[in-house]
Amino acid sequence: MKISTRLKADLILLLVAAVWGGGFSAQRMASEHLGPFMFNAARLALGALLLLPFALRAGGLRKSQWGLTAAAGTMLFAASAFQQAGVSTTTAGNAGFLTGLYVVFTPMLLSLVWRRRIAPAVWAAAGLSVVGIYLLSTAGRFVPNAGDALVLVGAVFWALHVIIVGRAAESLPVIPFAVGQYGVAAALNLVISLFIERGQLGGLLPAFGPILYTGIFSIAVGFTLQVMAQRHAPPTDAAIILSTEAVFAALFGFLILSERLTPFQLVGCVFIMGAILLAQVGSPTPAPAESTPPA
DSSP states (O other): OOOOHHHHHHHHHHHHHHHHHHHHHHHHHHTTTSOHHHHHHHHHHHHHHHHHHHHHHTTOOOGGGHHHHHHHHHHHHHHHHHHHHHHTTSOHHHHHHHHTTHHHHHHHHHHHTSOOOOOHHHHHHHHHHHHHHHHHHHTTOOOOOTTHHHHHHHHHHHHHHHHHHHHHHTTSOHHHHHHHHHHHHHHHHHHHHHHHOOSOGGGTTTTHHHHHHIIIIIIIIIIHHHHHHTTTSOHHHHHHHHTTHHHHHHHHHHHHSOOOOOHHHHHHHHHHHHHHHHHHHHSOOOOOOOSSOOO
């Protein structure tokens, strides 16, 4: 049986979520040696350098295409920056749940700002996903903390990033766009790190393993595959499927860090997977992107 283009895109997004979920364990290891901004700068720069030869071979970006690329890079930087700033004064569970709200913010912004009609089933799937993320991240116990507002702002930027990537994927060449957004985000992270983080260079070598893993897989592979998949998957689809990152993070936490899942968290995993199935039923298939995007 021939697999539809949209199903292939959704399966790629599921792979991306698995790769990102595995990156959480690496990020925790890196946090023992590096501040978040230097870590992000290093792994984003590595991802950009790995793909740079392919981007140059593809012809790079035209001047008119840099606006959307810079916007994506800025959203990527802002989302991770607010998330990291909030994590320092809240719990990991709260941060996971509040970040997951981008699943709802994505259709909300598309509806309010871009005037897109969102199918009722997609709203239902987004809501079901949020319930699942809540149960998975907090095990049913949410206690407000000081950093929650910052993480919530970060979730808005994650939603904007998904939307901008969706727009860029319609016409921009994938690899040059990917390298461009990584470069912008890496530069912004480096500038902030030099201002507010001290003595970071000595931590690069001890954190080399996590930087290598996340630079190759989370950045060069994960975010690039996201762009490719979003040429054929609606942003709402992408947000809901990428929310399974929390499921894979819990799975890898169990396998690598010996963390345990409560019954509430297992139910949350089921809800998130159910949301994906509901989104497939209720979300229309987008028109196919150009087979050969402009260089």
